[in-house]
Amino acid sequence: MARTTYDHPGEQSAPDPIRLLAIRDTPLSLDEVFRAVGDDAAGGTALFVGTVRNHDSGADVDALGYSCHPTAEAEMRRVAEKVVAQFPVRALAAVHRVGDLAVGDLAVVVAVSCPHRGEAFEACRKLIDDLKHEVPIWKHQKFSDGTEEWVGAC
Template sequence: MANTYLHPGERAAEDPIRLLAIRDTPLSVDEVFRAVGDDAAGGTALFVGTVRDHDRGSDVAALGYTGHPSAEAELRKVAEKVVADFPVRALAAVHRVGDLAVGDLAVVVAVSCAHRGEAFEACRRLIDDLKERVPIWKQQKFTDGTEEWVGA
């Protein structure tokens, strides 16, 4: 469905927050990208966070994410603030919880706007605020047998 063009500060009649989820199943970049499709969007910015094989000089074997019961509500607050601050056509964010392996997708966020600059800025704010405010904690397991909690 096509929406009319939004001028800065205007909001679409349809809720631009199209997909928000905290999941214990594998994430899909395609699902998130499709969720932010909009005929009036000239720019779509997408960020994919993956489990890397190292952190601060140590080799990572695996990690797990644990979310607080309020995580989805906090994710909605973050999304609503991004929508209030930017001329967002559509927004989507999903974060994985549970045990993940190196290479797995941990988070996928996307924002579409009329212009690319707005999309980049809004997507950057979305991922930064998600990481800062949404109560999801990471437990890293290193190949030397040590473990570390991040964000707890």
Template sequence: MAPNSDHPGEQVADEPIKLLAVRDTPLSVDEVFRAVGDDAAGGIALFVGTVRNHDGGADVDALGYSCHPTAEAEMRRIAEEVVAEYPVRALAAVHRVGDLRVGDLAVVVAVACPHRGEAFEACRKLIDDLKHEVPIWKHQRFSDGTDEWVGA
């Protein structure tokens, strides 16, 4: 059965942005996944960014994220752009700030759309644009005692 573009389930939901936050507490994949639950969504794409133990050939011990006070407003602007481009049923994004260790969740985003291809594309745009445009900066501390700011 071919998708019916006139069906309400194929359209952007009335209020698709369900959760946007910058937090200094541990993130929950379950919370983000629950936030984008929608009976009209045939696909949910979820991305989880974690703190890895290396970067640019150097061993990373830990890192800290800090943000500008406008970070959540910028997240909303980007979410609204994703909603304008794709038939989003539900969208959620949370980013951690503060000191994190290797393995900690740094960012969790999810997008629910009527079909899987749209969900993948919308989720990719959401995380890529958040990473490049939201004023959140990463301060990496390496095992050799050096450090580096990323995105500042």
């Protein structure tokens, strides 16, 4: 018979689930983010990796640079706290790169672990979507035809 109540402490949010938040000008590590969200009570861990692609809106991208507002890390924390308030997060991590990046480089890595896989998927999606829309990080794309474009919050 399947359980229908979740009264075990492991089914709830951890007391301090935000384990890693950073904006860095150095290469990002999947292993670091994955290790940060390890939790014995988590039955599901979802990880999202954003990479620099070689095209955007029909144009070839050669490279790009990310820059951020001085409040970006504080805004990242606010977004993370919102996710923690909405889902039973056991552990959460998010790192974003700034500076010049090449095609294929990791731009952002986020991960969330929760008691169950569905919650982990939903929380991870909410985290990356809100991070892209609410954290003041901007992308400067350089196209193969010599044109450039600034893109709003990423």
